Amino acid sequence: MQAVRVLENTVVGNRLHHIVLDTQSTDLPASYTVPGQYVQLTIGEERPAYMAIASAPGSANFEFLIQSTDGTAGSICATEAGGELLVSAPMGNGFNMDAIKSNTPLFFVTGTGISAIRSVIESGDWNNTGARLYYGSYTPEDMAYQDKFEEWKQRGVQVHALISESTATAWEGQIGFVQDAYAEDPVEDASKAVLVLCGAKIMCEKATELLTAAGMPAEHALTNY
Secondary structure, rough: OEEEEEEEEEEHHHHHHHHOOOOOOOOOOOHHHOOOOEEEEEEEOOOEEEEEOOOOOOOOEEEEEEEOOOHHHHHHHHOOOEEEEEEEEEEOOOOOHHHHHHHHEEEEEHHHHHHHHHHHHHHOOOOOOEEEEEEEEEOOHOOOOHHHHHHHHHOOOOOEEEEEEOOOOOOOEEEOOHHHHHHHOOOHHHHHHHEEOOOHHHHHHHHHHHHHHOOOOHHHOOOOO
């Protein structure tokens, strides 16, 4: 593992931290080639945690969305700009980009799973692909990257942002669950869809059942692990 400097540590939601690592002068960016890859990340003698890279391949520095919880994640989130973290080389196969680019991409994600999905969205141009993002969080405060929605729309992604807590008063968007929102307006031909999944297990299962029942090939349900 390599020691790298924290360039930025910004709170972007309820216990959510946007962390940027100075990897520009290392060999790490060259080994990050597929959206959805992840690293081991830690500080000091803490047990390493697996974290998906949120920035797209080709970016000079690695970006992450990390929720501050007990243990390693909390220690990482407590490290201010200028501090050092230990990071491994990128690992994992990432998402099957050939399948994603040759079909209609449907990004289904909950919570901090948006970090891995962000790396896919920002890796290319999705105009004329029919790409859709269904992003669910518990409350508006739990939803990261709201400031990027407009950019993603410009890339050609139809953005559906949902919260599941119906009592939120400051939310003007959709309320409910991502798979239910999709079911209200499904794609015309599910056989040409590819489901890009990251988040709660039950969401992934229900979304996969919904799309395969409509004709999507089972192998088109993609994860990054």
